[in-house]
Amino acid sequence: MSTGSKKSYLQYCGVARTLDLVGERWTLLLVRDLLLGPQRYSDLLDGLPGLTTNLLARRLKCLEEDGLVEKVKLPPPNPAKVYQLTELGRELEPLVLEACEWGNRFMAQPAPEEQQNLGWSLLRLKRRYKGNQNFVVELRAPERIFHIALRLNGIQVHQGGNPTAELIITGSTMALHQLFFGPTRASELIGQGEIVAQGEFGRWPRLMAAFGLA
Missing domain, CATH: 1.10.10.10 (Winged helix-like DNA-binding domain superfamily/Winged helix DNA-binding domain)
Known part of the structure; x- marks a missing residue:
């Protein structure tokens, strides 16, 4: 020490x-x-x-x-x-x-003075991943870009883009947080224009299933 x-x-x-x-x-x-x-x-x-x-x-x-x-x-x-x-x-x-x-469990909506970083939320997905996928998703928030590599037995979350990403999702930090953790459903976020998806749309249902989302 x-x-x-x-x-x-x-x-x-x-x-x-x-x-x-x-x-x-x-x-x-x-x-x-x-x-x-x-x-x-x-x-x-x-x-x-x-x-x-x-x-x-x-x-x-x-x-x-x-x-x-x-x-x-x-x-x-x-x-x-x-x-x-x-x-x-x-x-x-x-x-x-x-x-x-x-x-x-002690967190409500973020206070105005509290900093947000999408990566801090995305780390929680490691506990929720159901496995058996093999593709990369890129998440683009205004402040930072992250990518999630979904593999058969786990995921890796990294800051920065990834040229091999097959699905790219863009939105505010809060909208991307809600995509994975609610309470707003993914279909509502898309319908309201809060998030925009590009790339291989066949990956979308697999992304939702990978984390038990609707």
Whole structure:
């Protein structure tokens, strides 16, 4: 475990040790965002308003020292330096998904001052996927683009587009959230022009079935 100014509960307990590693403010949110794929320092900073650059640097340093995050250089043509979860860091995914589902019961409509990110909602789909599909869907919100790779035994949710996407769905962040989590039905969202679908429309019923949607 990293040293320095990082606090410890000093308890011989798995829960306490987990909190020693990822329990400080912003740390688990950084893990959540990195579950959506590698990100540049500036992307992480922009995606978490209220997090200062000095604090972000400290949190990333601790995560690197603890073996949960690593900094790598992407291959050409965009050789940027990005942060990504290590294999050990990716093992935190069930914890993040469980926290997301547990906390969701206390959420109503977003307050005006609350930030929204479609990717945070899309991570929940990993628990709802029924399997047995094999195609890619791209979701285009005004602020960000994401894609979901549906595979036989699971899905991958990543920030950014995907040129192999067979179905592209465009809409506001809230409309795309409602597409998967309600309460507005998909047919109503399409009829009202809240979302627009392009591509292989034969994939649409398979997308709905993959997540138990009407």
